[in-house]
Amino acid sequence: MNSLIFLTIWQDIGDFFINRITPLIVTGIILLVLIIVLFINRWFFSKYEKSKSFNQRKKATIARLLKSIFKVIFVFIGVAAILSQWGIDLGPIIAGAGIIGLAVGFGAQTLVKDLIAGISMVFDNQFDVGDVVEVRGFKGRVIEVGIRSTRIINWKGSVAVFSNGTIDQSINFSKNPSIAIVEVDVAYEENISKVISLLDDKLRNMKEEFPQIIEGPNVLGVISLGESGVSIRITSKTLPEEHYAVERAITKFVKEVFDDNNIEIPYNHLVVVDGKANKKL
Numbered sequence: 001m002n003s004l005i006f007l008t009i010w011q012d013i014g015d016f017f018i019n020r021i022t023p024l025i026v027t028g029i030i031l032l033v034l035i036i037v038l039f040i041n042r043w044f045f046s047k048y049e050k051s052k053s054f055n056q057r058k059k060a061t062i063a064r065l066l067k068s069i070f071k072v073i074f075v076f077i078g079v080a081a082i083l084s085q086w087g088i089d090l091g092p093i094i095a096g097a098g099i100i101g102l103a104v105g106f107g108a109q110t111l112v113k114d115l116i117a118g119i120s121m122v123f124d125n126q127f128d129v130g131d132v133v134e135v136r137g138f139k140g141r142v143i144e145v146g147i148r149s150t151r152i153i154n155w156k157g158s159v160a161v162f163s164n165g166t167i168d169q170s171i172n173f174s175k176n177p178s179i180a181i182v183e184v185d186v187a188y189e190e191n192i193s194k195v196i197s198l199l200d201d202k203l204r205n206m207k208e209e210f211p212q213i214i215e216g217p218n219v220l221g222v223i224s225l226g227e228s229g230v231s232i233r234i235t236s237k238t239l240p241e242e243h244y245a246v247e248r249a250i251t252k253f254v255k256e257v258f259d260d261n262n263i264e265i266p267y268n269h270l271v272v273v274d275g276k277a278n279k280k281l
Contacts, residue, residue, distance in 0.1 A: 022085075023085040026085045027082050027085055030078055030081050030082050030085070031078070031082070033078075034074060034075070034078035037074050038071060038074060038075075041067060041070050041071060041074065042067065042071075045063040045064065045066060045067035046063075046067075064129060064144060064145060064146070065118065065119070065122055065145055065146070065147065068146050068147050069147060072147075113164075113165035114147070114148045114149065114163050114164040114165040115147050115148065115164070116165075117164035117165045117167065118145060118146065118147050118148065118149075118150070118164035119147075121145065121150070121164060121167065122145060126170060126172070127142055127145075127170060127172045127174070128142065128145075129142050129143065129144065129145060130142060130174070131172055131173075131174035131175075132172075132173040132174050132240070132241045133152065133170050133171060133172050133173065133174070134170065134171040134173070135150075135152060135160075135162055135167055135169075135170045135171075136162065136166070136167075138152060138154065138160045138162075139154060139173075140152040140153050140154035140155070140158075140160065141153055141154075143159070145164075146164075147164075148163065148164060149161050149162060149163050149164060150162050150164055150167060173240060173241050174240040174241060175240065176240065177214055177237050177238060177239060177240060178237075178238050178239070178240055178241055178242060178243035179235055179236070179237055179238070179243060180216075180217070180235065180236040180237075180238050180243035180244075180246040180247045180250065181233065181234075181235050181243075181247065182217075182233070182234045182235075182247050182250045182251055182254070183223065183231050183232065183233050183234075184231070184232050184234070184251075184254050184265070185226060185228070185229035185230065185231050185232075185265060185266050186229055186230050186232060186263065186264070186265065186266070187228070187229050187230075187263075187264035187265070187266045188228075188229060188230060188266075189264065190230075190263055190264060192222060192230055192232075195232070195263060196219050196221060196222075196232065198257065198261060198263075199219045199232070199234065199254065199257065200218075200219045202253070202257050203216075203217040203219065203234065203250070203253065203254075206236075206249070206250070206253065210245075210246060210249060212238050212239045212242035212245065212246060213236055213237070213238055213246055214237045214238055214239065215236065215237035216234075216235060216236035216237055217234050217235065217236040217246075217250055218234065218235055218236065219232065219233075219234050220232075220233045220234065220235060221233070226266075228266040228267070229265075229266030234250055234254070236250065
């Protein structure tokens with residue numbers, strides 16, 4: 001009796017595989033083709049994603065967006081093909097999806113809004129992957145523009161994810177040159193005209209050492225008279241978002257020039273005067 005049951009089970013299993021052998025083989029082939037297509041899709045667009053130059057950022061951004069879109073399309077086609085092999089009619093499913101779509105239409109508005117906003121940001125040249133931007137008070141470098149969201153990483157390594165539909169305003173710091181601004185104080189006892197002339201002469205060659213400098217540095221002159229010294233402003237036009245390094249270099253260079261020429265940098269100190277002797281102590 002047990003042997004008969006055992007044989008019946010094995011016969012049922014055998015009949016199942018015999019009857020389903022074609023769908024199983026076709027399903028395996030579809031899965032293999034889908035994996036290969038997804039690999040080719042990733043490989044093809046990855047070539048453009050690696051573009052780092054300023055002029056190639058648009059290609060990298062579009063490549064990432066298209067890679068995501070094609071991935072969704074290929075997976076959908078693959079799943080539909082597999083279901084059809086197993087005799088599942090897609091017509092009722094699609095019709096049911098339409099009914100469900102009507103039911104959740106208001107909820108899907110956000111998804112559609114994010115999708116349209118993502119495509120608009122790319123083709124409106126709002127920003128590209130690699131650009132330094134500020135969105136809703138968060139400043140950082142764009143690392144991904146997807147079909148639904150945009151990822152930005154700041155200098156601390158924190159990553160912020162924004163739904164594309166919520167990015168109504170943004171500031172792009174990578175489209176135009178930046179301006180490095182350095183303000184230094186000089187003691188009132190110094191000859192300001194000579195100090196300005198010295199700085200102008202010494203800073204003139206900084207551009208040769210720093211390729212990120214487009215123009216300058218330029219000594220603009222005196223901008224204010226402080227409590228203990230005179231403030232002098234120095235500016236330089238740099239490549240986008242390269243002004244931080246240039247500001248640090250100018251500040252260091254000015255300190256070295258002042259040290260070499262015995263130019264006093266004012267600092268807070270206390271002077272005690274003997275009123276009876278009318279002299280400083």
